Amino acid sequence: MTTQQFKPRKKVTGASIRRQDIERPIFNESGIEIKKTYTAEDLAASGGVDMVGMPGEYPFTRGIHKEMYRKRPWTMRQYTGFGNPEDTNERFKFLIENGQTGLNVAFDLPSQIGIDSDDDLAIGEIGRVGMAVDSLKDFEVAFGDIDLEKITVSLTINGSAAIMIAMYLAMAEKRGYDISKLRGTAQNDILKEFIGRGTWIFPVEPSIKLVADTIEYCAHNAPKYSPVSVCGYHIRESGADPAQEMAYGFVIAKAYTDLVLARGLHVDEFASRLSFNFNIYGNIFEQVAKFRAGRGLWAKIIKEDYGATNPRSMVLRMIAGGGGSGLTKEQPNVNIVRGAYYALISALSGAQTMALCCFDEAYTIPSEESQRLSLRTMQVLIEEMGLCDTVDPLAGSYYVETLTNQMRDRMEEVMAEVDEQGGIVKMVAEGSIQSKVSAQAYELLQDVESGEFPKVGINCYEMDEEEPEVAYHPYAEDDARKQVQRLNDLREERDNAVVESTLAKLVDDAREGVNVMPAIMAAVKAYATVGEMTDAMVSVYGRYNEPVRF
């Protein structure tokens, strides 16, 4: 057994434990000691206000736009998708009717790992945790009657992202949109999939090569499209603390940036289209400081380390609002309250987009009612609570500004640690980063079980409760059968000679090491399937072999 060494974290304790010992030191999850009171001296000692600046101006600590929510509230983008494309299209329309302003597409696992619905491995998984997609046809159905200029679409897709981005662009083109003006986002952050979430397909090197292919292709053909949303989110869900979450996100974003620069692009040609996805649960002030610190640090990295001159390249655009690890299966209604605080934290942090967790997530795929409740939670903040009136309302607080400086220092430390260990790509490939965050997750759970780390409903304020009445989302066998039928029909109807030739071209391009996006676009337009295109690439790249270390 190998155990990765990691610094033991300082214990975080809740109010009920602290009351027993008023002098007991208090730390946040990132390991920063919290004082009883903050003053101007503390702020000066932490580095002062040099990095604060003004909203919409470098270093963007206070927000990436001058007017922020006063001009336009955050985009509401609940994560949705299940069954076949017809089911998902219906739910999309329901959410739009209820005031949702963006879409966030969940794919089923076969689609996420590049296999078709008629593959043996797909049995029982078709349409279960997201929408099933086999070909361009499915995209045409899923986005039917939805105005892609009014509603931006985010695709939560990683292992097969190059294919799904091509499908989205091809579908839009077919409907007459000019893809050079099309906005939208793909998650497409494969390095974090190796650390948490696990929808990898190819080995690490070709996987990140594909990410660079999508960034380069979009920079030239769809320059408004955001081809990558770098995710600290899932690394935090896997066990990282908030400072690590953001620092690991940044080293990953740098790894992609380096690859694209090596192809001869200038940083200003693509950096403004990189976006981020971060977690929100935990200590309110630590989260707000994390985002403020992260904006300043990312701006500094892009400007000073990469020589960007366009300020839009330097801004950290982000989706925030989720954090399933903060929710509990116990007393699930309490998750409604937690969700409201999540939205508040996101708003205080200056998020561009929110995808709020639903209270029934620990049980099932969220119902229409619980998704509408999440939308209403955000709408209450926007309309009733004054969150959109002024930019960065916590600025100038001695505590928040000091903590912002300290969080930035901590993130820089974590980034330096990764560099010392050979960089994030190496750590992912050897499994050491996975081992490190998983060891932390184990430590945290032990603290929760001992009561040291307080969690309402789990180790304090517990109740004897019956299993609550939950509207379980049914698995629709019929829809799965329909999806397979549609795929069978497609394989007969399409021009299979064209499919074969486009797949052969994809294999050739993969072998030659050129950008495979044009070949994928051609195959997608010929209605080649996700599984066929993935297999073509696997024939050259091989499959990832997971390093398991403890």
Next chain:
Amino acid sequence: MNTIESGRRTRVLIAKPGLDGHDRGAKIVVRALIDAGFEVIYTGLRQPPEAVAQVALEEDVDVIGLSSMAGSHVPYCTRLKELMTEKGLNDKLWLIGGVIPMPDQEALREVGLDGIFPAGSRLQEIVDFINERVQ
């Protein structure tokens, strides 16, 4: 495939069935079982029923544990049960944990699962359950 040796007799297989990649829980259980003195074999992600049955046979484990977060456990376990019967593995202690909705729990017991540990179960419950049943 990693085999983790820690010196005691009871051998536990922890597997991630199906296509889901959320392994925080599985890895935590592996660490807890190692700390409790078991020998643990962890399969990694995306194990089809055939692979789980084969590893259980080859590694001569006493316990087969599955971690399911994405809902495909009933059809999966139904197939795994057939393979366990074929390979003479029905004497193994068979456990599952993760997001296991109440209606599925009954179905899984009917399939033959001995222990079900939904989200929120304590690590010590799993350790005790194994210790009480495996000599």
